[in-house]
Amino acid sequence: MRAVTITGENQFELREHPDPVPGAGEVLVQVRAAGLNAADLHQLAGRYPAPPGSPPDIPGLELAGEVLVCGSGSRRFAPGDRVMGLVGGGGQAELAAVHERILMPxxxxxxxxxxxxxxxxxxxxHDALFTQAGLKTGERLLVHGGAGGVGVAAIQLARLAGARVIATVRSPGCRAQVEGLGAEVIAPDAFGEHGPFDVILELVGAPNLPEDLLALAMGGxxxxxxxxxxxxxxxNLGLLLAKxxxxxxxxxxxxxxxEKALTARAMERQVLPLFDSGSLTVPIAAELPLERAEAxxxxxxxxxxxxxxxxxx
Ligand SMILES: NC(=O)c1ccc[n+]([C@@H]2O[C@H](COP(=O)([O-])OP(=O)(O)OC[C@H]3O[C@@H](n4cnc5c(N)ncnc54)[C@H](OP(=O)(O)O)[C@@H]3O)[C@@H](O)[C@H]2O)c1
Incomplete structure (x- = not known):
């Protein structure tokens, strides 16, 4: 099979690898698509190695495709089934052996x-907003970095749950599209004036933290x-205590x-049906073939x- 292959710091090329063989409980997936993520850039730069058990030199944290072969004891899927899932690495390849429990139809x-x-x-x-932060109907959510992949997913899920969503968007060209998802869009600077927020989804990082705390509601x-x-x-830990x-x-x-299997089951119960009801969209900024991985x-x-x-x- 061919795969994006890391050859050095910030260097990769398309290389041939032996086809993976599915082990017990795994299926071999003919990969048709693999989303790229910021984490891939960190892995390329040598800052974010693949966890044990994942190919160390093939990036790719997510994939979708069809089941080709079922390994011993694997029962959830049959050859030909369309599946998608999170992987520790190795998604940006033509084939991947993935445990059936982390795959979703x-x-x-x-x-x-x-x-x-x-x-x-x-x-x-889904995991951050609902499993961890317990976002509820009617609450005010601030999403930092609302135009990116996670931001777009979070805004839609939160709106469907009846939350009011405010999103910071840095690039003016993306504002109207994010508003189209049902969020009130604000510029990243002085976001605190738009609080108080019950939940803040921090997708940008540390520079926002002091103002996040100031803008948070009691019990936020x-x-x-x-x-x-x-x-x-x-x-300011004083704010942490007081609020x-x-x-x-x-x-x-x-x-x-x-733990990954638990997130997949939660997705199957609470998120996947919303695609078939037409309530969720997956905006795609670019779709390029494996041969154009550089682009x-x-x-x-x-x-x-x-x-x-x-x-x-
Ligand atoms: N912890 C986890 O398990 C996990 C899982 C997935 C993702 N992540 C992380 O979560 C973050 C978001 O992921 P993603 O897939 O949504 O990434 P993405 O698609 O690259 O989107 C990031 C968004 O944040 C905006 N942004 C970046 N820096 C900013 C800044 N300084 N001020 C304001 N806006 C800024 C970007 O705006 P521009 O377009 O203007 O640059 C972009 O819209 C990434 O850091 C990623 O590594 C973590």
Whole structure:
């Protein structure tokens, strides 16, 4: 099989690899699409190695395709079934061996190519907003970085749950599209004037933290998911106490098979039916074939994207 292959710091090329063989409980997936993520850039730069058990040199945290072969003891899917899921690495390849418990069926109404951009961002958004921060109907949610993959998923899920959503969007060209998802769009500076917020989804990072705390309502929650703009902040713990703030951090990639399976089951129950009812969309900023992985990564690095960059096989 061919796969995007890391050959050095910030260097990769398309290379041949032996076809993976599905082990017990795994299926071999013919990959049709793999979403790119900011984490891929960190892995390329040597800052974010693949967890044990994942190919160390093939990036790719999510994939969609068809089941080719079922390994021993695997029963959830049959050859030909359309599946998608989170993987620890190895998604940007023509074939991948994936444990059946972390795979989800692709909703009927979703194209397989589009599904390649679903698992990472919708699982992250759902887990952060509902499993961790307990977002409720009528609450005010602030999403920092609302035009990106996770932001777009979070805004839609929160609106469907009856929350009021305010989103910071840096690139003016994306504002109207984010408003189209049902969010009130604000510029990233002086976002605190638009509080108080019950929940803040922090997808940008540390520079926002001091103002996040000021803008939080009593009993508010902050879910820290993205730290692209920085990881270290000085915060006022007095505010944390006075407002009874809860702060959560989360990373999907490092979770165990059991924990990832739980997120997949939560997605199947609470999110996937919303695709078939037409309530959720997956905006795609760019879709490029595996042979044009360089161009796909270049697009990933650019500002001003609305939604996902997807590699197709
Ligand atoms: N913890 C986890 O498990 C997990 C899972 C998924 C993602 N993440 C992280 O979460 C973050 C968002 O992921 P994503 O897939 O949505 O990324 P994305 O598609 O690249 O979107 C990031 C968004 O944030 C905006 N942004 C970046 N820096 C900003 C700044 N300094 N001020 C204001 N806006 C800024 C970008 O705007 P521009 O277009 O103007 O640049 C873009 O709209 C990333 O850091 C990613 O690594 C973490």
């Amino acid at each position: 692709i909703p009927e109404s979703l194209e397989t190519l589009t599904a390649g951009g679903v698992p990472e961002v919708f699982t992250t958004a 929650r902050i879910a820290v998911i993205g730290i692209g703009a920085g990881a270290k902040a000085e915060i 009874r703030v809860q702060m959560f951090g989360s990373m999907l990639r490092a979770r165990s098979l059991e 796909a990564y270049a697009r990933l690095r650019e500002s001003g994207k609305f939604g996902k960059v997807i590699l197709t096989m």
